[in-house]
Each structure stands twice: as C-alpha cells, then as structure tokens.
Amino acid sequence: MTTTEIRRGLDYKWIALSNTTLGILMATINSSILLIALPDIFRGIELNPLAPGNTSYFLWILMGFMLVTSVLVVSLGRIGDMYGRVKMFNLGFAIFTIFSILLSVTWMTGSSAALWIIVMRLGQGVGGAFLFANSSAILTDAFPQDQRGLALGINGVAAIGGSFIGLILGGVLAPIEWHLVFVVSAPIGAFGTVWSYLKLRDNGVRRKSRIDWTGNVLFALGLIGILTGIVYGLNPYGGHTMGWTRPFVLVCLLGGVLVLAIFVVVELKVAEPMFRLQLFRSRPFTMGNLSALLTALARGGLQFMLIIWLQGIWLPQHGYSFERTPLWAGIYLVPLTIGSLLAGPVSGRLADRFGARPFATAGALLSGIVFLLFNLLPMDFPYVPFAVLLFLVGLSIGMFMAPNTSSVMNSLPADQRGGGAGMLNTFQNSASVLSIGVFFTIITLGLAGSLPHALSTGLTAHGVSAAEAQSLSSLPPIGLLFASFLGFNPIQQLLPSASAAHVSAAQYQELTGRGFFPHLISGPFGDGLHLAFAMAAALCFLAAVFSWLRGRGTPPVHRSLLAETEEGLEGSADAVMQEAGAGAPLR
Numbered sequence: 190m191t192t193t194e195i196r197r198g199l200d201y202k203w204i205a206l207s208n209t210t211l212g213i214l215m216a217t218i219n220s221s222i223l224l225i226a227l228p229d230i231f232r233g234i235e236l237n238p239l240a241p242g243n244t245s246y247f248l249w250i251l252m253g254f255m256l257v258t259s260v261l262v263v264s265l266g267r268i269g270d271m272y273g274r275v276k277m278f279n280l281g282f283a284i285f286t287i288f289s290i291l292l293s294v295t296w297m298t299g300s301s302a303a304l305w306i307i308v309m310r311l312g313q314g315v316g317g318a319f320l321f322a323n324s325s326a327i328l329t330d331a332f333p334q335d336q337r338g339l340a341l342g343i344n345g346v347a348a349i350g351g352s353f354i355g356l357i358l359g360g361v362l363a364p365i366e367w368h369l370v371f372v373v374s375a376p377i378g379a380f381g382t383v384w385s386y387l388k389l390r391d392n393g394v395r396r397k398s399r400i401d402w403t404g405n406v407l408f409a410l411g412l413i414g415i416l417t418g419i420v421y422g423l424n425p426y427g428g429h430t431m432g433w434t435r436p437f438v439l440v441c442l443l444g445g446v447l448v449l450a451i452f453v454v455v456e457l458k459v460a461e462p463m464f465r466l467q468l469f470r471s472r473p474f475t476m477g478n479l480s481a482l483l484t485a486l487a488r489g490g491l492q493f494m495l496i497i498w499l500q501g502i503w504l505p506q507h508g509y510s511f512e513r514t515p516l517w518a519g520i521y522l523v524p525l526t527i528g529s530l531l532a533g534p535v536s537g538r539l540a541d542r543f544g545a546r547p548f549a550t551a552g553a554l555l556s557g558i559v560f561l562l563f564n565l566l567p568m569d570f571p572y573v574p575f576a577v578l579l580f581l582v583g584l585s586i587g588m589f590m591a592p593n594t595s596s597v598m599n600s601l602p603a604d605q606r607g608g609g610a611g612m613l614n615t616f617q618n619s620a621s622v623l624s625i626g627v628f629f630t631i632i633t634l635g636l637a638g639s640l641p642h643a644l645s646t647g648l649t650a651h652g653v654s655a656a657e658a659q660s661l662s663s664l665p666p667i668g669l670l671f672a673s674f675l676g677f678n679p680i681q682q683l684l685p686s687a688s689a690a691h692v693s694a695a696q697y698q699e700l701t702g703r704g705f706f707p708h709l710i711s712g713p714f715g716d717g718l719h720l721a722f723a724m725a726a727a728l729c730f731l732a733a734v735f736s737w738l739r740g741r742g743t744p745p746v747h748r749s750l751l752a753e754t755e756e757g758l759e760g761s762a763d764a765v766m767q768e769a770g771a772g773a774p775l776r
Contacts, residue, residue, distance in 0.1 A: 217348045217350075265318050265611065285320065286374070421438050430665060430666060487560070491560070643712070
C-alpha cells in the first residue's frame with residue numbers, strides 16, 4: 190500500500206459522508222417543500238380540497254412517498270448487501286432525479302393532474318428507498334466504530350436541515366410557479382448521481398445469495414395492505430366521520446397483518462431469507478428498532494397536528510391570512526430545527542465515546558416530558574414558551590436519533606448492514622404513517638362530537654339560513670382540517686360569496702375573516718390535541734424503557750488524536766519499506 194493509497198483511505202470516509210448526506214438532503218428537501226407548496230399545487234391544478242373524493246388525492250400526494258419507502262427499504266437494503274450498496278445508492282439517485290423531472294413537467298389539471306403527481310411521487314419513493322436503504326450502511330462501512338455516531342449524527346442533521354430548507358424554498362418558489370418545487374430537485378439529483386458514480390466505492394462485505402422472491406412479495410403485500418388501509422381509513426365512509434368500518438379498509442388492515450404473519454413463518458424456514466429474523470436475537474438491534482418505532486409513532490402525526498394548530502388557529506388569530514399561513518408555520522417551527530441541528534452531531538460524538546444507551550434514553554424521556562408540557566399551553570399561546578418547547582423537542586430528537594441509529598448499525602454483521610438499515614427505516618416510516626392515521630383519528634373524532642353544532646350555531650348567528658347551516662355543518666370534519674392545512678379558509682370555500690350565503694356584505698366579511706373559523710374550531714381541536722399529546726408522551730416513555738434495555742453494548746473503542754496519528758505514521762512507514770523492497774515488517 191502506497192502513502193497515496195493510505196491518504197485516500199483516510200479521505201474516503203468524508204467523501205462517503207458528503208455524498209450520502211447530499212442524497213438525504215435532497216430527499217428531505219423534496220418532502221418538506223411539498224408540505225408548504227401543496228396549497229399552490231392544489232390551486233395550480235384547480236382542485237378543491239373540500240370537494241367529495243379529493244381528500245384521497247391529498248392523502249396520497251402527502252403520504253405516497255413515505256408508503257413506498259416503507260415497503261421497499263428492507264428489500265433494497267438486502268439487495269445492496271448482495272450486489273453492492275454503492276450501486277444501489279447510485280441507482281436511487283438516478284431514479285429520484287428522473288421522477289423529479291417528470292413531476293416538473295406536469296401539464297394537466299384536475300384529478301388527472303393529481304393522479305399524475307401521485308404516480309410520479311411513488312416513483313420518487315422508489316428512488317428514495319434506494320437512498321435510505323443504503324446510506325447508513327455505506328457510512329457504517331466507511332467509518333470506524335468509534336466515529337460512526339458522529340457520521341450518522343451529521344447525516345441526521347442533513348435530514349433536519351433539508352426539512353428546514355424545503356420549508357423556505359417551498360414558501361419562496363411555489364407562489365412564483367408551483368412547478369419549480371419539483372424542478373429544484375433535478376440539478377441536485379443529477380450532480381449527486383454523477384458524483385456518487387465517480388467517487389463512491391463498495392468496501393463493504395458482500396454475501397452472494399439468491400433473492401428471496403416469496404419473502405419480498407409477502408412483505409410488500411402485507412405492508413402495502415396495512416398502510417393503504419390507514420390512508421383510506423382517514424376518508425369518510427357512508428354516514429361515518431371516518432372510514433375505519435369500511436369493508437375495504439378492514440380487509441386491507443386484517444389481510445396485511447395476516448400476510449406479515451405468513452412472511453415471518455416463511456422467513457424462518459427459507460434457506461436464504463430476505464431478512465434474517467435471527468438478528469432480532471441481538472438486544473441492541475431489537476430494542477433500538479422498537480424504541481425507534483415508538484418515537485416515530487409519537488412524533489410523526491404530532492408534526493401535522495402542530496402545523497394545523499398554527500395554520501388553522503394561531504396564525505389567523507394573529508393577523509395572518511390563510512394563504513400566508515403555510516410559509517409562516519414553517520418559519521415559526523424553526524426552533525425545532527435548531528434544537529435538532531445542535532444536538533445531532535454532539536450526541537452522536539458523545540455516543541461514540543460513552544455508548545448510545547444514556548443519550549438515546551435521555552432523548553426519548555425528554556420528548557415525553559415536553560409533550561406533557563405542551564398540554565399546559567392555551568390554544569392562543571404566547572409564542573416564547575411555545576418556541577422553547579419546540580426547541581426542546583428538536584433537542585430530544587437529535588439526542589435520540591444519532592445514538593440509536595449508531596447502536597443499531599454497530600450491532601449488525603458486516604454482510605447484513607443494508608437489510609438491517611432497511612428494517613430500521615421501515616419501522617420508522619411505517620410508524621410515521623400509522624401515527625398520522627392515529628392522531629388524525631383522535632382529532633377528527635373529537636371534532637365530530639362538537640364541531641357540527643358549533644359550526645351550525647355560528648353560521649346561523651351570522652345570518653346563514655338554518656337549512657344551509659345544517660347542510661354545511663354535516664360536512665366531514667377531516668375535510669375542514671385538510672383545508673386549514675393547505676392554507677385555505679374553509680368557510681370561504683364553503684360560501685364563495687355573500688350572495689351564495691344569502692347574507693349581507695358585513696356578515697360575509699365576518700364569516701370569512703381571520704377570527705371566525707379559528708375561534709370555532711379551537712375548543713374541539715384542543716380537546717383532541719390534549720389527548721394526542723398525552724398518548725405521544727406515553728409512547729416516548731415506553732420508548733425510553735426499551736432504549737435502556739438495549740444494554741451497554743460493546744464498549745466503544747476511543748482513539749486519541751495521538752493514537753490515530755501514530756497509526757497513520759506506522760502505515761506510511763510500512764508503505765515506504767515495502768516500496769524499498771524490505772518486505773512486510775515483522776509484527
């Protein structure tokens with residue numbers, strides 16, 4: 190080995206980190222930019238979010254990407270173990286870029302445009318699954334054990350930073366031209382594809398084996414069934430507020446669980462399984478995955494609840510028009526991003542020195558405590574304490590994520606890192622989808638009990654006829670929530686003009702002003718929100734228990750700067766001796 194080769198080996202880990210970080214950054218920018226851009230997208234394709242049947246379009250555009258990545262990351266991680274993680278990562282960059290370009294040329298309107306966007310987003314999800322499934326494994330291959338926490342922490346910071354950048358970009362670009370929110374991913378993806386192809390190399394352990402087609406199909410069908418059932422369970426059905434009793438939803442949920450049970454049986458018997466379930470015999474792996482699942486279940490849906498709290502209630506009450514609320518909701522959530530940015534690399538580096546258990550456990554505990562503190566805030570809260578709690582939530586996320594991921598990855602055999610990383614991502618992504626379903630259900634059921642009467646009473650008090658008020662108050666509450674999330678004034682959508690409402694201009698101005706709907710919804714929404722915070726806190730406390738049960742693990746090997754320098758000099762000396770013909774030194 191020459192001195193140049195040694196230097197390249199030392200430098201490669203930073204090349205791997207920067208390249209995988211770019212991939213995660215691109216994927217997270219694309220996800221968060223959509224949250225802010227959805228109002229302009231719906232207006233651009235001329236689709237009314239309150240119209241019957243359009244709720245499904247909203248849910249699939251919002252959640253389709255996450256559903257696909259949840260289904261595919263384990264399979265693609267396993268394929269990376271077999272055929273090369275870098276090849277799969279490069280392919281992910283290319284697929285993501287192609288579908289970003291196809292999204293940017295959307296030319297249709299109405300339901301056709303919505304279906305096109307959904308299908309292209311699903312294609313992006315395939316590319317994202319390649320990236321998510323292999324990035325952690327590539328970093329684990331590139332970095333020594335005592336530096337993986339730092340690397341994964343920086344990678345996590347990119348995900349959080351991408352979320353913040355996406356919020357700002359979406360707020361700036363979407364009002365100019367909504368197609369631009371998809372265009373922005375194309376040059377990043379093109380550069381990343383070329384750079385990863387030229388610079389990344391496979392230095393992981395490959396294990397050649399046959400693809401377990403039966404396991405792959407069973408896992409995909411089971412997870413698709415469950416996640417699809419969750420999406421359609423949020424839609425109204427018949428005379429019900431939601432669709433959880435709908436036969437199709439029940440078949441999806443129960444059938445999905447049954448298929449996953451068959452998957453477990455098959456994987457235990459097949460010679461070369463898609464995923465080696467024996468890995469769950471490792472306490473760090475099992476407890477790390479369980480705690481990740483529970484924290485994702487606690488946080489995933491609550492992110493949307495916080496956004497609706499800001500967009501549908503707080504911001505309009507503080508002088509912001511409904512059209513401006515998506516951008517300002519992102520800006521007011523910045524303290525959460527700052528907390529995560531600060532805690533991620535620090536906790537990852539500390540976990541490298543002292544082990545993952547204390548930091549991951551403390552992060553989960555802090556999340557639970559902060560969620561309980563949110564319950565002390567009034568619906569029309571002063572911003573400073575709200576910002577402090579957001580900062581603490583971000584801090585707790587950063588404290589948990591990097592050490593937990595590092596602990597899980599360090600527990601895996603070298604030839605199983607892709608599949609193991611895929612399983613961790615599956616737990617997190619599917620739990621986030623489930624979390625959205627659970628928390629939207631809690632909030633919607635709370636609204637269904639009191640909102641119709643409050644809406645009917647409020648409308649009639651402002652001159653709307655009793656028959657018209659009764660008709661409008663019977664609309665599904667979840668449609669009103671989604672309208673608020675998209676930056677639409679629900680009352681203005683329901684009553685497009687004073688003449689349509691048969692009221693005076695002054696009465697119409699009061700009905701469609703910034704105060705009427707937020708005041709109307711704040712009480713019922715607050716009741717459900719308190720229950721959601723309590724449930725999230727309980728899940729975080731349970732996650733802390735599982736995190737602690739992971740055990741101390743293998744004590745990290747901490748090398749001082751002096752030791753690393755000595756090792757480098759020794760390697761250089763060996764190389765010089767070999768080039769001089771002295772042969773390998775005696776050990």
